Amino acid sequence: MLDTKFIRENHDRVLHNSHAKHTQPDISGFLRLDERRRAIIQQAQDLKAKRNTVSEEIARLKKAKENADALIAEMKTVSDTIKHLDDELRGVEEQMEHITLFIPNVTHESVPHGKDASGNIEVRRKDGVNPCEGERGFRKDHATLAKELGIVDFERGAKISGSGFPLYTGKGARLERALLNFMLDQHTGNNGYTEVFVPFLVNEASMRGTGQLPKFAEDMYTCAADDLYLIPTAEVPITNIYRDEILPASELTKKHCGYSACFRREAGSYGKDTRGFLRLHQFNKIEMVKFAKPDESYAELESLVNDAEGILQVLGIPYRVILLCDGDTGFSSAKTYDLEVWSPAEQKWLEVSSCSNFEDFQARRANIRYRTEQGAKPEFLHTLNGSGLATPRLMVALLEHYQTEDGTIRIPAPLQPYCGFEQIG
RNA sequence: GGAGAGAUGGGUGAGUGGCUGAAACCAACGGUUUGCUAAACCGUCGUAGCUCGCAAGAUCUACCGAGGGUUCGAAUCCCUCUCUCUCCGCCA
Numbered sequence: 456m457l458d459t460k461f462i463r464e465n466h467d468r469v470l471h472n473s474h475a476k477h478t479q480p481d482i483s484g485f486l487r488l489d490e491r492r493r494a495i496i497q498q499a500q501d502l503k504a505k506r507n508t509v510s511e512e513i514a515r516l517k518k519a520k521e522n523a524d525a526l527i528a529e530m531k532t533v534s535d536t537i538k539h540l541d542d543e544l545r546g547v548e549e550q551m552e553h554i555t556l557f558i559p560n561v562t563h564e565s566v567p568h569g570k571d572a573s574g575n576i577e578v579r580r581k582d583g584v585n586p587c588e589g590e591r592g593f594r595k596d597h598a599t600l601a602k603e604l605g606i607v608d609f610e611r612g613a614k615i616s617g618s619g620f621p622l623y624t625g626k627g628a629r630l631e632r633a634l635l636n637f638m639l640d641q642h643t644g645n646n647g648y649t650e651v652f653v654p655f656l657v658n659e660a661s662m663r664g665t666g667q668l669p670k671f672a673e674d675m676y677t678c679a680a681d682d683l684y685l686i687p688t689a690e691v692p693i694t695n696i697y698r699d700e701i702l703p704a705s706e707l708t709k710k711h712c713g714y715s716a717c718f719r720r721e722a723g724s725y726g727k728d729t730r731g732f733l734r735l736h737q738f739n740k741i742e743m744v745k746f747a748k749p750d751e752s753y754a755e756l757e758s759l760v761n762d763a764e765g766i767l768q769v770l771g772i773p774y775r776v777i778l779l780c781d782g783d784t785g786f787s788s789a790k791t792y793d794l795e796v797w798s799p800a801e802q803k804w805l806e807v808s809s810c811s812n813f814e815d816f817q818a819r820r821a822n823i824r825y826r827t828e829q830g831a832k833p834e835f836l837h838t839l840n841g842s843g844l845a846t847p848r849l850m851v852a853l854l855e856h857y858q859t860e861d862g863t864i865r866i867p868a869p870l871q872p873y874c875g876f877e878q879i880g
Numbered sequence: 881g882g883a884g885a886g887a888u889g890g891g892u893g894a895g896u897g898g899c900u901g902a903a904a905c906c907a908a909c910g911g912u913u914u915g916c917u918a919a920a921c922c923g924u925c926g927u928a929g930c931u932c933g934c935a936a937g938a939u940c941u942a943c944c945g946a947g948g949g950u951u952c953g954a955a956u957c958c959c960u961c962u963c964u965c966u967c968c969g970c971c972a
Binding site: 496530833 | 899
């Protein structure tokens with residue numbers, strides 16, 4: 456959510472940015488409402504001030520056992536007017552909020568302009584230490600490999616829940632668990648994150664806090680009977696840990712990481728990239744979240760990307776870092792880098808991580824502030840988050856890159872202690 | 881799921897219709913005193929918004945879990961909701 460004053464003073468920029476992000480908010484309507492709002496407040500305030508002083512006068516008269524009927528009658532109409540003004544104000548503010556909630560975050564000046572993913576910029580690329588580099592004759596795709604090796608049972612997963620709900624079996628289940636533990640240990644042990652284990656179902660206020668609601672209601676699973684939502688990412692519960700709180704500046708930058716299952720309806724994406732692990736309704740992810748001082752958040756974004764990259768480097772998987780153009784940057788984000796791994800079978804780059812600086816967009820929605828010193832005015836802090844990493848496409852890259860000529864999978868050395876085995880098959 | 885109790889400023893906690901934005905104490909901060917520490921004393925000590933001002937700041941308004949209602953006037957009375965605690969029941 457953007458600051459009302461910021462929208463008022465930068466409405467052209469906000470409008471252009473919204474168009475770049477393919478949204479059409481009613482900025483001029485917002486400005487009209489804003490003006491009306493201030494007029495109402497002014498008028499209501501004057502009347503309330505009058506009511507307060509006259510009420511004191513009434514109290515004084517009553518105590519002196521004098522007649523106050525005329526004043527009381529007068530105040531009755533004043534109170535009625537106040538009530539009507541307050542009602543109108545409520546309506547105006549509701550309309551303003553409705554518009555504001557659908558205005559996307561303004562992108563950072565370093566973000567390139569572009570219509571869609573074609574406008575993104577590759578920042579850097581790293582080759583892996585792939586043991587099969589250059590050998591293409593025996594290359595099988597991840598879904599075929601997984602099926603042959605018996606590490607995932609898509610059919611039974613679909614029987615239990617539906618398509619997009621994979622059932623990991625045997626060494627596949629162990630490998631999945633190994634990846635998650637390995638990544639958590641990296642972030643807590645080497646990168647300075649404090650681990651959290653979060654609720655997977657959250658309330659509406661949390662979803663609004665991080666920006667999933669109200670705009671993206673269609674993308675989420677809901678538990679209607681209890682007014683709860685299944686989280687699409689651990690970003691939601693982790694960021695909301697400090698909702699409505701004021702953190703001391705000495706605790707910033709605060710860094711949390713955590714595992715969660717992620718649930719996404721992926722409505723409207725059937726048939727597109729849905730083979731195997733490419734797009735799932737439920738998957739596992741390690742998420743990193745930072746709470747930073749505004750003047751440090753962009754440096755923190757770079758180190759956040761490095762932390763995510765570190766996983767791929769240790770696992771020796773080829774990847775590249777992409778800076779998203781404004782047209783491809785998410786609703787809440789001011790600047791986003793994607794990490795993509797190479798799938799030799801798909802001959803495609805696959806997104807495994809998205810690292811964003813939201814500046815104060817989420818903090819304003821969720822009311823997360825910090826105070827530089829005792830007695831200082833609390834200010835909104837900056838929130839950042841990034842996947843570190845999501846497992847399904849990481850698994851794709853791992854299987855495809857570490858397959859051997861005889862159809863087995865070599866487990867990368869750093870992962871072996873977590874797996875308890877050196878190969879699959 | 882049933883019964884009951886509760887929610888006030890950073891903390892404890894007073895306050896049942898007007899003089900309460902809120903006592904008192906604690907914590908914190910500034911100062912005086914002091915060889916140092918301690919103690920004592922004095923002062924400061926919530927958030928948000930409108931308007932005015934270059935600014936420091938000033939006026940006004942709102943906020944005592946949240947939202948409605950009654951009233952000239954609500955922390956205080958009424959209704960709904962949320963959360964916490966206690967007891968009973970059920971349960972991994």
